Structures are given as structure tokens and as C-alpha cells.
Amino acid sequence: DAGVIQSPRHEVTEMGQEVTLRCKPISGHNSLFWYRQTMMRGLELLIYFNNNVPIDDSGMPEDRFSAKMPNASFSTLKIQPSEPRDSAVYFCASSPPGAWDQPQHFGDGTRLSIL
Amino acid sequence: SQKIEQNSEALNIQEGKTATLTCNYTNYSPAYLQWYRQDPGRGPVFLLLIRENEKEKRKERLKVTFDTTLKQSLFHITASQPADSATYLCALDPNSGGYQKVTFGTGTKLQVIP
Numbered sequence: 001d002a003g004v005i006q007s008p009r010h011e012v013t014e015m016g017q018e019v020t021l022r023c024k025p026i027s028g029h030n031s032l033f034w035y036r037q038t039m040m041r042g043l044e045l046l047i048y049f050n051n052n053v054p055i056d057d058s059g060m061p062e063d064r065f066s067a068k069m070p071n072a073s074f075s076t077l078k079i080q081p082s083e084p085r086d087s088a089v090y091f092c093a094s095s096p097p098g099a100w101d102q103p104q105h106f107g108d109g110t111r112l113s114i115l
Numbered sequence: 116s117q118k119i120e121q122n123s124e125a126l127n128i129q130e131g132k133t134a135t136l137t138c139n140y141t142n143y144s145p146a147y148l149q150w151y152r153q154d155p156g157r158g159p160v161f162l163l164l165i166r167e168n169e170k171e172k173r174k175e176r177l178k179v180t181f182d183t184t185l186k187q188s189l190f191h192i193t194a195s196q197p198a199d200s201a202t203y204l205c206a207l208d209p210n211s212g213g214y215q216k217v218t219f220g221t222g223t224k225l226q227v228i229p
Contacts, residue, residue, distance in 0.1 A: 045217075109158055
């Protein structure tokens with residue numbers, strides 16, 4: 001079975017450019033999470049969707065970050081304008097419906113470098 | 116303030132020995148705790164879940180304990196193998212149940228030496 005698919009795997013861009021990260025969750029999963037991972041801060045939750053609706057976006061750093069989930073099989077995380085401090089690995093994860101302690105299934109991330 | 120602490124120092128252990136990793140938390144009352152494994156360049160992979168009313172959970176060579184009084188979870192790998200080398204993350208439920216969100220610790224890097 002296909003896992004969570006993220007694209008691109010690597011992105012290098014210049015400061016000020018718009019960056020769009022993409023995620024396809026596992027079919028049948030109804031919760032989707034975007035995380036950012038850095039050496040200093042570890043894995044931080046940015047936003048959490050349930051049934052395509054944003055439930056908790058308290059981790060989104062600032063207005064430059066936005067996330068959408070137009071349907072159950074696709075989500076985007078956008079940074080506009082990008083800054084060097086946004087450089088990190090961004091992960092998408094999904095989890096199935098059911099009990100609230102369901103494990104999360106992660107993609108292999110997008111390594112983002114802002115020059 | 117709320118904190119989840121895992122050993123920031125890498126843990127080196129001889130093959131065949133039992134590796135024990137610690138996850139301590141402060142100012143949380145989690146209904147459950149999860150453990151994940153992360154290999155370089157990959158996303159975390161779920162290993163085990165333990166709920167607040169469970170003292171211990173086992174899966175093959177893995178064992179997790181959960182002490183809500185000490186506010187601590189221990190993760191054991193018995194008969195460790197070089198293939199067990201990875202970073203291990205604990206994640207807990209910050210909302211005391213009913214809400215599908217976890218907060219991760221920063222992880223402990225385990226190196227199993229042949």
C-alpha cells in the first residue's frame with residue numbers, strides 16, 4: 001500500500017520566493033498533520049486537519065505560512081515570502097478514523113533550504 | 116512550563132545488550148504515549164502505544180512502560196542489533212484525551228555497536 005507521499009523531496013530557493021509543499025495522505029485516513037523538524041526545536045506541529053477542516057493551527061509560525069486541504073487526498077503548505085529561518089525538514093502525516101490515539105503515518109519529508 | 120525530555124546525548128550500546136531510553140514529561144497529564152523510530156532522511160515510524168491505565172506493553176523485542184506518578188516512560192529494546200540504530204522519539208497526548216494531536220520529544224539517538 002502507498003504511504004504518505006510528499007513532494008518535492010528537496011527544495012532550494014532564494015529568500016522572498018514562494019514555496020509550496022505538497023502532501024497526499026494515505027487513502028481512507030481522515031486526519032492530516034503538517035510538522036517542521038529542526039535540530040534545535042525537534043518535531044513541531046504546524047497544523048492539524050480533520051475531515052479536510054483545519055482544527056488546530058496554533059503552531060503556524062506567522063502569516064507567511066498557510067495550509068489548505070481542498071479534498072481528502074491532497075494538502076498543501078505554502079510559505080510566502082520565504083526566509084532563511086524557514087529552512088527545515090517539513091513532514092506530512094496522516095492517521096485513520098477511529099480512536100483518538102491512532103498512530104500517525106509520516107511521509108519522508110521535504111528538505112527545504114532558503115538561501 | 117510544559118516539557119518533554121529525552122536524553123539529548125546519544126546512547127551507545129553493545130550488540131546483544133538491552134537498550135533503555137527514557138522519556139520524562141512535566142506539566143502534562145497524557146491519556147496515552149507513543150514511541151516512534153526515525154532513520155536518517157526518513158519520516159518517523161510508529162512503534163508502540165501505551166495508555167495511561169496500562170503499566171507495560173510489549174511487541175517482539177520492544178517493551179514500553181508508563182508511570183504516571185513518576186511522569187516517565189521507559190522504552191526497552193532487548194537483544195539489540197545494529198539494525199536497531201536510529202533516533203527514537205516519544206510523543207504524548209497534550210490534551211488528556213479526546214483530541215488527535217501529539218507533542219513530540221526531541222528524540223534519543225541509539226547506536227548499537229557490533
